[in-house]
Amino acid sequence: MITFQNVSKTFKVGKRDVHAVQNVTLDVKKGDIFGIIGFSGAGKSTLLRLVNLLEKPTSGVIKINDTDITSLKAKQLRLQRRRIGMIFQNFNLFTSRTVAGNVAYPLKLEGTPKAEITRRTKELLEFVGLSDKADNYPEQLSGGQKQRVGIARALATNPEILICDEATSALDPETTEDILKLLKRVNQEFGITVLLITHEMNVISTICNRVAIMENGHVIEHGEVFDVFTNPSHPTTKRFIQSVNKDLPSQELLKEWRAAGDEHIYQVTFTGSATSQPLLSKISQQHNVHFNVVYGAVREIQNQLLGNLVVSFKGETTAIQNVIRELADVVDIKEVIIHES
Numbered sequence: 292m293i294t295f296q297n298v299s300k301t302f303k304v305g306k307r308d309v310h311a312v313q314n315v316t317l318d319v320k321k322g323d324i325f326g327i328i329g330f331s332g333a334g335k336s337t338l339l340r341l342v343n344l345l346e347k348p349t350s351g352v353i354k355i356n357d358t359d360i361t362s363l364k365a366k367q368l369r370l371q372r373r374r375i376g377m378i379f380q381n382f383n384l385f386t387s388r389t390v391a392g393n394v395a396y397p398l399k400l401e402g403t404p405k406a407e408i409t410r411r412t413k414e415l416l417e418f419v420g421l422s423d424k425a426d427n428y429p430e431q432l433s434g435g436q437k438q439r440v441g442i443a444r445a446l447a448t449n450p451e452i453l454i455c456d457e458a459t460s461a462l463d464p465e466t467t468e469d470i471l472k473l474l475k476r477v478n479q480e481f482g483i484t485v486l487l488i489t490h491e492m493n494v495i496s497t498i499c500n501r502v503a504i505m506e507n508g509h510v511i512e513h514g515e516v517f518d519v520f521t522n523p524s525h526p527t528t529k530r531f532i533q534s535v536n537k538d539l540p541s542q543e544l545l546k547e548w549r550a551a552g553d554e555h556i557y558q559v560t561f562t563g564s565a566t567s568q569p570l571l572s573k574i575s576q577q578h579n580v581h582f583n584v585v586y587g588a589v590r591e592i593q594n595q596l597l598g599n600l601v602v603s604f605k606g607e608t609t610a611i612q613n614v615i616r617e618l619a620d621v622v623d624i625k626e627v628i629i630h631e632s
């Protein structure tokens with residue numbers, strides 16, 4: 292649906308070249324909720340601006356549905372832009388227009404008949420749950436409500452693609468959750484492909500099916516969200532994952548546990564079918580070993596379970612070693628390192 296082929300964008304700042312996007316090759320498929328994550332300055336916004344035709348790449352090709360958008364003439368460009376809706380971190384609503392006026396605006400620009408504008412506006416406000424706010428002004432709304440208006444306005448012209456530029460970064464966690472649910476409905480009910488940028492891994496794990504991680508203008512890793520979560524290869528990806536999936540307790544806590552007699556502490560990670568079986572208790576019992584889950588969580592990512600537990604085993608050392616060996620056949624298990632000092 293959207294393909295980037297060796298796309299680069301270089302800005303000239305005085306005599307200096309800033310390589311904002313470097314040699315990016317990516318394929319966003321129809322129906323994806325595709326997340327691009329990276330720290331500040333990684334090149335995410337520039338990549339979005341290339342898709343919504345606000346910038347032209349220095350080199351490379353960007354195609355939407357097989358049309359090379361970098362070579363479009365002004366009129367085709369305007370038509371193509373209508374196929375893309377956009378929402379923003381700061382909502383970008385017209386403060387002098389009502390909620391209904393904001394949603395109606397893109398339809399007015401298109402010359403849509405008045406009765407149709409009224410019908411569509413009503414329908415969209417219902418969809419985002421703001422029918423009762425139609426006559427309010429943006430300043431009378433909460434952040435989450437403003438973003439709902441932004442979403443309704445972006446959907447007005449029936450886009451194929453919705454671009455979300457840090458759409459939840461200004462919102463509290465609960466409101467973020469609501470907006471992400473709404474974006475998922477946009478994707479599922481209307482079949483709209485969603486391309487979002489964020490610096491929060493939580494956003495990626497909650498709604499995206501595919502992700503690309505950017506650093507210094509490069510895509511350093513990309514793939515299915517579950518695969519990237521369970522098997523990250525780049526250190527930056529690992530940092531992002533640890534931000535939502537703090538996998539180990541602090542060294543202070545580990546030292547306390549060791550001082551209190553916990554000598555065999557292991558980290559167990561498992562996915563898919565291993566989550567549905569009582570493997571730990573079954574194998575431990577067979578060897579007369581006791582265990583205690585001291586830390587961790589099981590998370591749901593893309594409808595699959597990913598478990599990460601820190602477990603303290605008690606029993607005879609050889610029996611514990613046997614348990615570890617057997618567990619290693621079915622889950623990923625490694626001893627937790629406790630540093631001396």
Ligand SMILES: Nc1ncnc2c1ncn2[C@@H]1O[C@H](COP(=O)(O)OP(=O)(O)OP(=O)(O)O)[C@@H](O)[C@H]1O
Nearest residue numbers: 302304309311329330331332333334335336337338
């Ligand atoms: N119009 C521009 N002129 C010059 N340099 C630019 C321009 N736009 C972006 N850059 C530079 O390109 C690099 C990537 O910026 P970009 O805004 O795409 O990153 P980002 O990942 O979106 O960061 P943030 O999360 O802070 O918005 C940065 O070094 C930035 O300073």
